[in-house]
Amino acid sequence: MCGIVGYFGKREAAPLLIEGLSKLEYRGYDSAGVAILNENGVNVAKRKGRLANLEAALEESPIEGYVGIGHTRWATHGSPSDVNSHPHTNGDGTIAVVHNGIIENYIKIKEWLMTKGYTFKSETDTEVIPNLVDYYYKGDLLNAVMEATEKLEGSYAIGVICKNEPDRLVAVRNESPLIVGLGDGENFIASDIPAVLNQTRDVYLLENKEFVVMTKDGVKIYGDFEKEIEKEVFHVTWNADAAEKGGYEHFMMKEIHEQPKAIKDTMAGRIVPGHPVNIDDIHITKEQIEKLNKVYIVACGTAYHAGVVGKYVIEKLARIPVEVDIASEFRYRDPIIDQNTLMIVVSQSGETADTLAALKMAKERGARVIAVTNVVGSSAAREADDILYTWAGPEIAVASTKAYVTQLIAMYTIALFFAEQKGTVDPHDLEDMKKEMSTLPEKVEAALxxxxxxxxxxxxxxxxxxxxxxxxxxxxxxxxxxxxxxxxxxxxxxxxxxxxxxxxxxxxxxxxxxxxxxxxxxxxxxxxxxxxxxxxxxxxxxxxxxxxxxxxxxxxxxxxxxxxxxxxxxxxxxxxxxxxxxxxxxxxxxxxxxxxxxxxxxxxxxxx
Structure with missing residues (x-):
């Protein structure tokens, strides 16, 4: 869950983009960046870490221009770094893109683009987008973005600018939030309303597959086949604090209601009825799974409770003995660990001290370690042999809700993967389980x-x-x-x-x-x-x-x-x-x- 902003108007874009990003930093704080159009083309500045790092860079080397896009990142594909930060550009830097979401088929697109001569600098899924837009660009940015998004599978809110069309900003959403802020002679795009509240209270609330084109003449919204859509203006009456929380009184309630999407995102591309379970960053083989004599699930607090469910489902489906342990106790009891032991560590942050200590002990004794974490590039993710990310997005409330349910989804995913590899569950029953998992987002919605x-x-x-x-x-x-x-x-x-x-x-x-x-x-x-x-x-x-x-x-x-x-x-x-x-x-x-x-x-x- 990242945050994107965009500006087209009469004022300097950089300060407005930074202000908008400051209201979205709760959506991601691994890095921040902007791309601004001026007579020199597309100018990009981006920095790893908090937004303050980008602000400092722009104070030292300002970028002028009246059209721009910005991004604050919650890392999904690729660790937090300058090169993985958004915006991303095509090869010659003439097209820049910011993106919130997950492109599920990015590897397939990346490999195809490489056969066409395209090269890539980052580990991200996003970098395929500007290159795909470049491939389809024939002088019309809107048409190129439309053609490119036809090839994308997954969720996205995208902002695009192009050196060859300096008087245009194009955006689109699909399963990721995006709004348009309507000002006097200036307009904005943003992931959430808080980013534009200091500038305007009139917005368009976009639906899936609606495309935005901003020019000096205003804003136009298009659907399929470039058919223009008339949108009703929504006037915001919330104060800024309430808007940051999506209209909810507290972050916890907002995050409770975000659980259907978090579950869907965590299953995306992994649990697909009719297809084998796909665990992208786990490379354990069928032979290695069959040699396992024990699985330890080690965690603290809420993550430990997800691990208790993991014990039930892995034993039931994969028929491997599982012990679930509180991390703070695990390393003090001299556990039996060898090269046929698997440890699964579960930590929302990937920085839980006791869990990391257990991870290190397991590796020292020859065990394989899978980390289930919500934070790309965290200590657990770096030190484990394999990683299963939970795409819950940032969780602000101390009491975990959406991080917990995505950890449950991770446990089910691992259990189904092991069962599929070992053949311990009838294929028809496995298929029924995948179908049932695919209904969980709507059932959680109903429970709310x-x-x-x-x-x-x-x-x-x-x-x-x-x-x-x-x-x-x-x-x-x-x-x-x-x-x-x-x-x-x-x-x-x-x-x-x-x-x-x-x-x-x-x-x-x-x-x-x-x-x-x-x-x-x-x-x-x-x-x-x-x-x-x-x-x-x-x-x-x-x-x-x-x-x-x-x-x-x-x-x-x-x-x-x-x-x-x-x-x-x-x-x-x-x-x-x-x-x-x-x-x-x-x-x-x-x-x-x-x-x-x-x-x-x-x-x-x-x-x-």
């Missing part, structure tokens, strides 16, 4: 519809100081993550227990009015879970249940039921966590806590 009813639940239980979460199988993993979310942001004491452990001690804590959240999404374990639920109800507990649609009999035991869309049992953790995230959020709101910045916590723990 329970938001209002969960808010009402939070209001009713906000005075309680203790909560318990119960579940069996993967529901237990969800219970642990749900309990952590409540602890983190509402400061309510909460514990998660495997339902079968109730009678081994925890049931002694139940008294009249105790809040117990029961996860009952597993069809095979439903009756046993309901039985455990009735045990705590008999002792006075106030139960909130989470179940799949169709299990209406659970309403006979408790009136507080949250139903999630029907989904294959294997994948319920992805959907069942949604109402739990919402519950923790609204409990925090009702208790007056700081949702995005809970006390004593940091986003990334980089010291032991």
């Amino acid at each position: 519809a329970s938001e209002e009813s969960i808010h009402e639940l939070a209001k009713r239980i906000k005075e309680h100081t203790d909560m318990f979460f119960l579940g069996r199988g993967t529901d237990y993993a969800v219970a642990m993550e749900a309990s952590l979310k409540v602890k983190e942001i509402s400061y309510v004491h909460s514990e998660a227990y495997a339902s079968g452990e109730l009678k081994h001690g925890p049931i002694a804590l139940i008294e009249d009015g105790t809040i117990v959240v029961t996860l009952a999404t597993q069809n095979d374990l439903f009756d046993k879970t309901v039985s455990n639920m009735k045990e705590v109800i008999a002792r006075g507990a106030n139960v909130i249940a989470v179940a799949q649609e169709g299990h209406t009999e659970i309403e006979k035991s408790t009136e507080n039921v949250v139903f999630i869309p029907k989904v294959m049992d294997l994948f319920t953790p992805v959907v069942a966590i949604i109402p739990m995230q919402l519950l923790s959020y609204y409990l925090s709101i009702e208790k007056g806590c700081d949702v995005d910045k809970p006390r004593n916590l940091a986003k990334s723990v980089t010291v032991e």
Whole structure:
């Protein structure tokens, strides 16, 4: 998730581009760059690191011009560096492009362009775009961009300028956000509204495959076959702070609602029904997988809970023994590791100190290491043998939501890949699983519809100081993550227990009015879970249940039921966590806590 801006008007472009990027830096902060048109052609300045680095460079060597594009990067393909920074250009530097999104078929396009004599400088997927536009350019930039985007698969919001057409800026979106800001004799493009709010409150909200052409005469929007489209002007009434959060009160809620897209992006090009699982940066062979005698999944906090789900699914599908460990404990217990051991480290930032220490120990003892991380070029990504990136985009709220669900998707992807390589699951069943995974974004979207009813639940239980979460199988993993979310942001004491452990001690804590959240999404374990639920109800507990649609009999035991869309049992953790995230959020709101910045916590723990 990067941020792009563009300007066409009467003022100097550079200061306006920098201002716009400053409002989008929360979308990415690995690098920043601008390309500005003037009588010398396309002038590019870009720097690794925060936007301040680019600002300093432009103060030292200003670039004049009234037309330009800018970018702040969240690295996806290629580590953070000056050369991988946007904007990217064609070979002779006459066409410059900024891009937010992921081009899934960039390798195929790159290889084809190389046969046509094109060369590439960066590791990015984006660099194919200016070269593809160059290939189709015959004197009409709009037509070239239209032809080029016909070849692109994936998500993109693109801004393009060209030395040969200095009086034109072209842009297009597909599955990545892009708006047009309408000013007096000047116009803007941007990934989000905050980038233009200081200049205008009138915008066009673009739909997929709508093309923008800015000239001195104004803005025109085109659809297919260069057919002009009349757009309704949207007048922004939010303040700048609310706009940065997409109209949401907090980043956490914004990120909860971004989960369908994050899931889709993380699966893109990897889980495609009818095709083998494609794990681009994992190069482990079938023979190496078959030799594995053990898999360790090592992580901390929320990532550890994703790892617990990973243990269930890898063992179930690939039939390899899996241990899941808390990273801070792993290296102190002298674990058994050899060359037939695989370690999967899971870390949103890729900089978690304990996880990195476990990674280094594993490598020293000859194990292969796969890193599951959200940050390209992070320490975990650099030190692991293989990498599986989660395309969640920047996560600002301390409490993880979209990073967690994309880690779950990574666990499923690895499990399916191993099963496919080993032949441990019938191909027809594997195909059914891929099809089911492809429906997860829409099912998560449907689960978000329970938001209002969960808010009402939070209001009713906000005075309680203790909560318990119960579940069996993967529901237990969800219970642990749900309990952590409540602890983190509402400061309510909460514990998660495997339902079968109730009678081994925890049931002694139940008294009249105790809040117990029961996860009952597993069809095979439903009756046993309901039985455990009735045990705590008999002792006075106030139960909130989470179940799949169709299990209406659970309403006979408790009136507080949250139903999630029907989904294959294997994948319920992805959907069942949604109402739990919402519950923790609204409990925090009702208790007056700081949702995005809970006390004593940091986003990334980089010291032991």
